[in-house]
Amino acid sequence: MPQLGGLAMGARRDRLAHRRKVCGYSQEQLADVLNVDRTSIGRWERGEASPRPFLWPKLARLLRVTPQELDRLLQPDSTEPAAGAETKSGGLDDVIRRGFLQLLTVTAAANVFPAHADATDHSHGYRPMNEHLWKVYSLASSKRFVYPLVCDQTAELATAIRGASTETARKQLSQEAGDLFQLAGEILFDGSRYTEAAHCYTLAASAAKEAGNPDLWACALTRHAYIGLYGDQKYRETIPLLELARAVAERGDTALSTRHWVAAVQAEAYAGIGELDACNRALDQAEKVHSLSGAVHNGGWLRFDGSRLAEERGTCLVRLGRFDLAEGALNEALRTTPSRRRRGSVLTDLAFLGAQRRDVDQIISYAGDALDLARQSASGYAARRLHSLQPRLVPFLSDRRVSDLNDRIAALAYAD
Structure with a gap:
């Protein structure tokens, strides 16, 4: 079955039909203006087909909606299966979202059990795979191809957390969960699925806090801030979140580059609101990453080493005009x-x-x-x-x- 935005097609799009009527078009009139077959509009509205991507800009103009509003109009009005229909997977997005919710629930439920002394490293089987997935992600030409692998790793990790009953086990596995959630958020962010990405980053921050890892926590908050910078362009609203990330990073490992990465992202937010001096101060703080020695990042949820500073400084200067x-x-x-x-x-x-x-x-x-x-x-x-x-x-x-x-x-x- 064809896919649109990760959802199976076949459900009606009554909102699309309503918008067409509001704008004064019959199905035939809209088809004529778009220069498509006269049956196409009816098929779109019944969920049997979707407009080709090159038609979207013109369709949005004719319906007097933004691209984001058009995307919502083209989503099925209901994802519930028809009576008597066979229940099928809602796509990769649904699978990974259910896995994340399950993992969060299991992690929260584990906290009600009494903790016992336990020196076993429960992350041993999951950390290498997480590290491998980050490498695959960084090398993949299309990030979405990493998605199924993340789904599988999520299911494995959820099973492990369900069986953990000690404080040490919970902390170790929560750290791996915080790592994995950030990777999932990166994939969704790259696909412009900002709501789902925000959900992943929120779960990542919660898991990192449970694990007691300030650097992991600060990185999750910083990634969440990117949604405000590039998804919504709400620069001013993003600044308090980055201040929180900075405060958390100050409690982390001073040998790592976490606080310098936070500063680099803060510079972009300040540039977005026209604060040149604050932007420069943040960039100067970010530049101090070059004074660190040793392994300043882990190549996974923390990858900042200062090599992107010229790019980030240029982006800030463009935003500042x-x-x-x-x-x-x-x-x-x-x-x-x-x-x-x-x-x-x-x-x-x-x-x-x-x-x-x-x-x-x-x-x-x-x-x-x-x-x-x-x-x-x-x-x-x-x-x-x-x-x-x-x-x-x-x-x-x-x-x-x-x-x-x-x-x-x-x-x-x-x-x-």
């Missing part, structure tokens, strides 16, 4: 040969500079390269970054090259 200073930092970031996703983000920022300078050739060059990388990685994060460029392209849409680029970005931004 300091385009004169941003280009040097962004070009320096490109020389570090970052991952596809990171490189695409840097190229998008350079396209922003091109728009500011009204340099169409720079826009086409950098945004075109970023678009190619986004397609290769199938990253929702990369698509979202490119989508944020579109308002800057409006003054140049009379140029056929820019108009074509804008259409290709729009199609990418809404692709499954």
